[in-house]
Amino acid sequence: xxxxxxxxxxxxxxxxxxxxxxxxxxxxxxxxxxxxxxxxxxxxxxxxxxxxxxxxxxxxxxxxxxxxxxxxxxxxxxxxxxxxxxxxxxxxxxxxxxxxxxxxxxxxxxxxxxxxxxxxxxxxxxxxxxxxxxxxxxxxxxxxxxxxxxxxxxxxxxxxxxxxxxxxxxxxxxxxxxxxxxxxxxxxxxxxxxxxxxxxxxxxxxxxxxxxxxxxxxxxxxxxxxxxxxxxxxxxxxxxxxxxxxxxxxxxxxxxxxxxxxxxxxxxxxxxxxxxxxxxxxxxxxxxxxxxxxxxxxxxxxxxxxxxxxxxxxxxxxxxxxxxxxxx
Numbered sequence: 046x047x048x049x050x051x052x053x054x055x056x057x058x059x060x061x062x063x064x065x066x067x068x069x070x071x072x073x074x075x076x077x078x079x080x081x082x083x084x085x086x087x088x089x090x091x092x093x094x095x096x097x098x099x100x101x102x103x104x105x106x107x108x109x110x111x112x113x114x115x116x117x118x119x120x121x122x123x124x125x126x127x128x129x130x131x132x133x134x135x136x137x138x139x140x141x142x143x144x145x146x147x148x149x150x151x152x153x154x155x156x157x158x159x160x161x162x163x164x165x166x167x168x169x170x171x172x173x174x175x176x177x178x179x180x181x182x183x184x185x186x187x188x189x190x191x192x193x194x195x196x197x198x199x200x201x202x203x204x205x206x207x208x209x210x211x212x213x214x215x216x217x218x219x220x221x222x223x224x225x226x227x228x229x230x231x232x233x234x235x236x237x238x239x240x241x242x243x244x245x246x247x248x249x250x251x252x253x254x255x256x257x258x259x260x261x262x263x264x265x266x267x268x269x270x271x272x273x274x275x276x277x278x279x280x281x282x283x284x285x286x287x288x289x290x291x292x293x294x295x296x297x298x299x300x301x302x303x304x305x306x307x308x309x310x311x312x313x314x315x316x317x318x319x320x321x322x323x324x325x326x327x328x329x330x331x332x333x334x335x336x337x338x339x340x341x342x343x344x345x346x347x348x349x350x351x352x353x354x355x356x357x358x359x360x361x362x363x364x365x366x367x368x369x370x371x372x373x
Contacts, residue, residue: 091116
């Protein structure tokens with residue numbers, strides 16, 4: 046005996062299946078390409094070993110690369126190990142780089158390097174644990190064990206810097222260093238001497254030939270050891286009758302003086318502001334300045350010291366010269 050209910054259900058299923066199959070057969074290729082479900086990006090990938098690679102774009106050089114391994118994705122993005130390469134900026138200048146591994150994103154001209162990075166740009170040489178370079182923005186960022194060797198274009202001073210973090214705007218000749226910053230400035234003329242510095246933060250503007258230091262600043266030059274919270278150094282003013290460096294806040298100066306009898310004496314000075322004039326070999330201290338020299342305590346509105354000279358110049362003295370320092 047025929048079960049009417051089962052027959053109706055079976056017939057309905059067959060009809061529905063036929064409609065679905067008929068619709069599927071009628072799908073055109075264009076409809077497939079427009080379907081969101083079938084919109085899948087095709088990735089082309091090639092891998093090479095011991096590869097020399099060279100790329101041009103609109104007739105201009107983009108990158109030249111020798112790598113231990115090289116993976117090329119969609120004929121534009123590069124992934125490599127042990128690279129020894131050259132990038133070319135918009136001016137056609139070479140930028141050399143080496144690292145353990147890295148990648149290059151061609152569309153945005155982005156270079157990522159990791160491990161024992163060496164990077165040589167137009168403004169100087171860099172070493173770091175990690176480095177990022179954006180060619181379209183002429184921007185450089187580095188992290189970990191950074192060492193930079195730069196040249197000031199105006200003075201030809203060599204500036205060596207180490208830090209934990211760095212960002213640099215190459216076109217603007219402006220750099221920022223943060224974390225355990227240490228450095229040294231060497232004059233082009235060796236006899237003019239050099240000085241070293243430490244701070245937590247350093248800004249370098251090579252267009253203005255200016256260095257700004259912040260937080261726990263230390264400067265060391267010849268017989269001077271200086272401490273402060275902020276400092277500005279004007280590299281162009283070395284041989285001018287202008288201030289070469291200025292220190293601010295909680296300043297302490299320690300100098301070893303060579304006396305006339307062949308002995309030496311320690312001079313200590315304190316103030317809130319200090320200006321150094323290299324061409325005249327003098328330091329001007331203001332902001333409640335005081336000097337401790339031997340057994341003398343000297344105070345004044347403004348105190349001027351001259352390098353390796355025992356004489357102290359005091360304006361509006363608040364205490365007598367040769368005043369015996371009180372015992373603590």
